[in-house]
Amino acid sequence: MALNGSDTPTNELRFRRRGLMSVLLTLPLLAALFGFVSQQRGAPTFPAPPADHPVRGRILASDGTVLAYGPASDRRYPEGTLAANLLGFTGKQQPDGRYGLEGLEYSLDHQLQAGRDVHITIDPSMQAAAETNLKRVAEKNQAADGMAVILEVGTGRILAAASYPSFDPNHWQQASSKDMIDRPFAQEYEPGSVMKPFVVAGLIQNGLLRPNETVDAPMSVRVGDKTFHDVEWHPRTIDIADVLRYSSNVGMIDLTWRFTPQQLHGWLARYGFGQPLDLNSIYSTSGILNPWQNWVPQDQASNTIGQNVSTTAVQLAAAYSILAHGGVYVPPRLVDGETLPPPHRVLDPKVADTVFKMLIHVVDASDLKYSKVPGVSVAGKTGTADIYDRRLGTYPKGQYSITFAGVFPADHPRVVTIVTLQKPQVGSKTSTWVAAPLFRAIGSEVVAHWGLAPGSVAVADSAH
Amino acid sequence: MSGLIRRAVPVYLGLLLLLSAAGMVNQALYRHQVELLDARARLMDQVANLRLRAAAVDGPLAVTRWADAHGMVPAPEASRLSAVASGPTRAPAPPDTGLEIHTVWH
Numbered sequence: 001m002a003l004n005g006s007d008t009p010t011n012e013l014r015f016r017r018r019g020l021m022s023v024l025l026t027l028p029l030l031a032a033l034f035g036f037v038s039q040q041r042g043a044p045t046f047p048a049p050p051a052d053h054p055v056r057g058r059i060l061a062s063d064g065t066v067l068a069y070g071p072a073s074d075r076r077y078p079e080g081t082l083a084a085n086l087l088g089f090t091g092k093q094q095p096d097g098r099y100g101l102e103g104l105e106y107s108l109d110h111q112l113q114a115g116r117d118v119h120i121t122i123d124p125s126m127q128a129a130a131e132t133n134l135k136r137v138a139e140k141n142q143a144a145d146g147m148a149v150i151l152e153v154g155t156g157r158i159l160a161a162a163s164y165p166s167f168d169p170n171h172w173q174q175a176s177s178k179d180m181i182d183r184p185f186a187q188e189y190e191p192g193s194v195m196k197p198f199v200v201a202g203l204i205q206n207g208l209l210r211p212n213e214t215v216d217a218p219m220s221v222r223v224g225d226k227t228f229h230d231v232e233w234h235p236r237t238i239d240i241a242d243v244l245r246y247s248s249n250v251g252m253i254d255l256t257w258r259f260t261p262q263q264l265h266g267w268l269a270r271y272g273f274g275q276p277l278d279l280n281s282i283y284s285t286s287g288i289l290n291p292w293q294n295w296v297p298q299d300q301a302s303n304t305i306g307q308n309v310s311t312t313a314v315q316l317a318a319a320y321s322i323l324a325h326g327g328v329y330v331p332p333r334l335v336d337g338e339t340l341p342p343p344h345r346v347l348d349p350k351v352a353d354t355v356f357k358m359l360i361h362v363v364d365a366s367d368l369k370y371s372k373v374p375g376v377s378v379a380g381k382t383g384t385a386d387i388y389d390r391r392l393g394t395y396p397k398g399q400y401s402i403t404f405a406g407v408f409p410a411d412h413p414r415v416v417t418i419v420t421l422q423k424p425q426v427g428s429k430t431s432t433w434v435a436a437p438l439f440r441a442i443g444s445e446v447v448a449h450w451g452l453a454p455g456s457v458a459v460a461d462s463a464h
Numbered sequence: 465m466s467g468l469i470r471r472a473v474p475v476y477l478g479l480l481l482l483l484s485a486a487g488m489v490n491q492a493l494y495r496h497q498v499e500l501l502d503a504r505a506r507l508m509d510q511v512a513n514l515r516l517r518a519a520a521v522d523g524p525l526a527v528t529r530w531a532d533a534h535g536m537v538p539a540p541e542a543s544r545l546s547a548v549a550s551g552p553t554r555a556p557a558p559p560d561t562g563l564e565i566h567t568v569w570h
Contacts, residue, residue: 013466020469027480034484065524070512078515082525128524132532170516374540445528448538 057112059087059104061124062159062336068169072099072113077169083127085163085182086120086282086334089172102172102180107282108335119336121157126150129445130162134419137438138164141424147183148420148442151317153413156330156340158314161185185277185284188310189422192385192431193247194405195268195306198319199256200240201355202267205347208258211354214239217251224298228253228305231384231430241358245366247382249305256304264300265292270346271319272329273311281335287311306383313418320405323359324379324413327352360410371436373408373443375452380406380439382431387423399423404435408443414450417442 056075059068067083070076072090088103099113100106108118130148138146143164150160163183167175181187203209214237220229234246243251256264269275274289288310290299302308311319318332327347331340347355359379363371372378383403386395403420407413419438428434520526 020473027477070508074508076512076515078512079519079523080516080525082519082523124524128528132525132528136532374543376540444538444540447540452540 055115056090056099057114057116057118059108059112059118059120061120061122061127062157063124065124067120067122068105075105075169079124080170081166081168082124082131083122083161084166084169085180086122086161087169088180088182089169103182104282104335107280120334121152121159121336122161122334123150123159123449125449126160126446127162129449130160130442131164131166133438133441133445134162134164135166137434137441138421138424141421141427141434143421143425144423145178145181145183145187146419146421147187147313148438149184149313149317149416149418150442150446151314151321151332151416151418153321153324153407153416154330156318156321156333156343158184158317158332158334159415161314161334182282184313184418185282186312188285188287188312189401189420190307190310190385190388191316191403191420192306192383192401193249194316194320194381194383194403195273195309196244196247196252196304197323197355197359197381198267198271199252199259199264199304200244200358201323201347201351202264202270203255203258204354205351206259206263209240209255211240211358215243215248215251215254217243217248217254219250221250221253223253223301224296226298226301228301241361242365244358244381245362252304253301256300259300261292261295261300264303265289265295268303268309271322272315273309273319275315277314277318278331278340279334279338281338284314285312287315307385313420316403316405317416317418320407320416320418322346323352323356324407324416325352356407356410356413359407363406363410370433371404371406371439373440373447376408376443376447377410378406378408378443379410379413380404380436382436384429384431398429400429402429402431402435404431404439406439406443408447415446417446 056070056072058066061067061083065079067079068075068077068087072093075090077084077087077089084103086103088105088107089101090099090105091101093099094101098106098109100109104118104120105112111118130150134146134148137143146164148160148162149158151158161182161184163181165179167179172180200209204211216236217230217234217238218236219233220227222228228249230246230248230250232246232248234242234248238246238248238251242248243255259267268289274287276286277284289303290308295303299308314332318329322329326349327345328343329346330343333340356379359381360377363378363380371380371382381404383401383405385401385403387399387401388394389396389399401420401422402424403418405416405418407416417439419435419442421434421438424434
């Protein structure tokens with residue numbers, strides 16, 4: 001009985017404890033359920049995890065204009081097509097961890113992903129002038145593609161690098177891969193006669209040529225199995241400045257035999273042809289300078305007149321800046337703060353000056369009035385080259401690459417400008433009539449941008 | 465033991481209610497935060513579109529195209545022109561605002 005009597009309160013206590021424990025266990029469950037239901041009812045979705053919206057640095061032009069900003073998943077290019085081929089664009093994260101798919105967005109992805117802004121040397125006004133005029137002339141002449149570069153003499157800063165065709169990086173999905181090529185850096189082409197001044201400078205520097213010499217230059221010459229012609233009629237005997245003025249292939253080929261193949265190859269390499277650019281901020285090609293050991297005489301002759309050798313527009317601009325800057329090579333620069341090798345001397349200042357004066361003579365004395373930027377003096381050279389067709393394995397007729405390389409003001413060089421059009425289909429197909437006027441159009445806008453006064457007074461005739 | 469439980473249960477229940485209340489407030493704040501993030505995203509989108517529209521008017525490319533379309537030439541080329549305007553220019557008509565200006569001299 002005693003045992004039974006003591007069992008009753010123990011059971012009651014156990015019963016109460018169980019009830020209490022049930023309540024204690026149920027309440028948190030109900031609370032959690034309540035919280036869960038309240039979260040689900042009309043609760044918005046969670047914001048995307050931070051990994052999908054990483055902070056990404058901006059890309060700014062030299063005057064502070066914002067060219068690209070925003071996270072990689074929602075990158076914006078407020079200036080639209082301006083410098084699009086240079087900037088590139090972003091997309092989904094790639095296996096290598098990059099969000100940038102083209103251009104600076106690709107090559108500087110690491111820096112941009114770290115949230116650091118990138119300041120580039122591009123001047124928006126000059127870039128706009130280069131792009132607008134390049135597009136206008138390319139469309140008028142139905143060129144396949146083209147490029148224009150403006151490079152500051154003495155600093156190597158690239159002020160404009162325009163490509164045709166182009167695209168809008170805000171809608172890059174609608175563009176073709178051809179539209180996206182950053183041509184001034186990535187397209188190599190045979191430049192033609194714009195190479196001739198470099199050969200002349202090398203000959204003078206090596207003591208193989210005196211600037212006041214004359215050359216016997218008939219209108220054609222045969223080298224091996226190939227005949228080289230001159231395009232423009234000229235007297236049979238001409239001096240060196242006129243070899244450049246008439247762009248005489250025969251005169252240049254006559255001079256090139258003073259070089260050994262190794263010497264000519266060495267000079268072209270010293271100017272930067274066939275060599276990679278020093279800058280790492282953007283993808284660039286180095287062009288092709290074939291080993292001199294493989295050259296036959298036709299190859300040496302072709303290299304002398306800018307065929308059988310390829311370059312990019314930026315390389316060509318850097319090489320012309322040697323002539324404009326007293327013989328010193330300054331590595332081209334696209335991004336402020338990028339570490340580049342120091343400038344180095346390539347030519348004696350007197351040699352560079354002598355050849356530079358010949359380039360002034362080329363513009364002043366020849367039919368190149370369409371390359372003269374009003375109000376400033378210009379030094380320059382044309383180049384019309386055959387284009388090699390890899391598919392056909394030959395140089396088809398009627399397909400030309402036309403280039404004008406110019407420096408202004410020639411009395412105090414500030415910029416080198418290179419313009420190139422590939423395969424113009426209508427109108428003139430020569431550099432003199434297409435590339436030179438394009439150079440002038442861009443040059444005039446650059447001079448206007450500098451605020452230099454026009455050379456003569458404008459006449460406003462209101463026809464009263 | 466039972467006395468301890470009797471005292472702890474109200475405290476525990478009170479804490480649970482507090483937790484629930486904090487959870488509800490938290491949910492409300494969370495919803496508000498998400499709304500703000502959405503609004504921020506919308507505004508950023510709006511700013512981006514406005515920047516594009518602004519660049520279409522005063523961006524370097526737009527200015528160059530506009531000047532070209534209106535027959536303007538860079539200053540160095542001005543000396544090439546013999547006629548800037550083919551005839552007397554007309555003054556643009558004033559906007560019809562319905563307002564009049566009276567000037568009174570004293």
